[in-house]
Amino acid sequence: MARTGFGPPNKQRRAVGLKLRATSVGSLAELDDAMAAMKRSGAVVFIVQPSPFTFRYRDQLVEAATKHGLGAIFAFPPAARAGALVAYGPDYADLCRRAASYADRILKGTKPSDLAVQEPTKFDLIINIKTTRAVGLTVPESLRLQATEIIE
Numbered sequence: 001m002a003r004t005g006f007g008p009p010n011k012q013r014r015a016v017g018l019k020l021r022a023t024s025v026g027s028l029a030e031l032d033d034a035m036a037a038m039k040r041s042g043a044v045v046f047i048v049q050p051s052p053f054t055f056r057y058r059d060q061l062v063e064a065a066t067k068h069g070l071g072a073i074f075a076f077p078p079a080a081r082a083g084a085l086v087a088y089g090p091d092y093a094d095l096c097r098r099a100a101s102y103a104d105r106i107l108k109g110t111k112p113s114d115l116a117v118q119e120p121t122k123f124d125l126i127i128n129i130k131t132t133r134a135v136g137l138t139v140p141e142s143l144r145l146q147a148t149e150i151i152e
């Protein structure tokens with residue numbers, strides 16, 4: 001299920017001068033109508049909550065957003081490479097490397113219960129400049145300088 005904004009569905013909240021709205025999309029069949037409704041309501045971008053659904057269908061989400069002149073913000077880097085406006089989230093390659101060291105320790109006899117839980121320590125910020133231009137947004141230089149990757 002894709003969600004935009006924060007909070008319960010169909011509620012409005014204000015933050016930093018922005019109006020945030022939540023919308024649920026439970027299937028691809030609902031996607032085009034949801035994007036059209038967001039655009040009619042004045043939306044410029046939407047935030048995609050991470051889930052197996054949104055990861056699997058990221059290309060379709062980005063395509064629908066682009067069709068309706070909306071930018072998409074995702075929590076996983078492949079989405080920015082597929083045309084999303086911005087992606088910010090853990091470096092999944094780093095997580096996999098760290099998981100391999102866990103598996104190695106377990107195979108060498110360490111009890112899994114003796115291993116500390118680790119949280120992500122490396123994050124990627126990917127900005128797709130081509131998409132920002134397409135939806136009429138500019139990216140502040142301060143944000144560009146923090147990006148781990150910029151897609152022109």
